[in-house]
Amino acid sequence: MKRSSQPLPTALAIIFIISYGINLYVQQQLLSALWLIGISLGYILYRSGICFSAICRDPFLFNDFSTARAVLVLLIISFAGTFMFQIYSNVNGMDIPGKFHSWGVHTAIGGILFGIGMVLAGGCAAGTLQRIGEGFILFLIVLSGLVLGSTLGAAHFSWWTTRFASFKPLFLPEIFGWAAGGILTLTILGGLFYLTFVLEKYPSLQNKEDQTWAQKN
């Protein structure tokens, strides 16, 4: 395939990244490190073509579990790293790093709302930013919706937590101990990974839905 390249914008972008990085380094060294990590992550996200909305959408629509598997691998790797860091903090008497949130009916409602928005818009938060970077102007509208929705969500978040049963954060090592908690988490993630192969072999359900959709439209 013939690929079009844009040497001038690429050169300008590299010059901007380096010069702004030096500028940040002079002000505060940590900022320049964060700047480079952010850019590297963005580049990896773009090149890998990972789409977080595809994880939950494509298995149902196209019987395609490849992105779902990729994200499960991502979760397993990041879990291993975070877990080691948490054990280290626990052993050394530091606060355990991580975000621990209460959960309940509101979690499910929020998940469904987010899922509908994500599929209709064609991208989640990371995907939206990535596509704006690629020059897809349409996603600026999605980003506005995302900011508006998050602001509205934050504004009435307490309304949900006070009206619906809210359970305290669940941290498996707290219940089962560090070793069992870690093994259980890996077993769940590994089980989901295995499940994708099992479900892939039974496409009949999805295909029926698909054909109905195609006939209707």
Added chain:
Amino acid sequence: MGAKKLDLLGEVCPFSLLKTRQELEKIKPGEKLTVETDFNQSVRNILKWCDNQGYGLDIAEKGSGVWQITITKK
């Protein structure tokens, strides 16, 4: 016979692949369908799905960020 054309410019996932499949339903085996998209995720989606079906594929980058995929139905 020339290939049937499908304009998907401005369409995002999953609609690009859904519409492509819908058009592919309408053509006979051996006929071609040319789709034009500016959404790189859709390019991957369409290529992968068509490849799984065993359809013939030909892709050309028409300009910066615009791809033309020619699918031959099997």
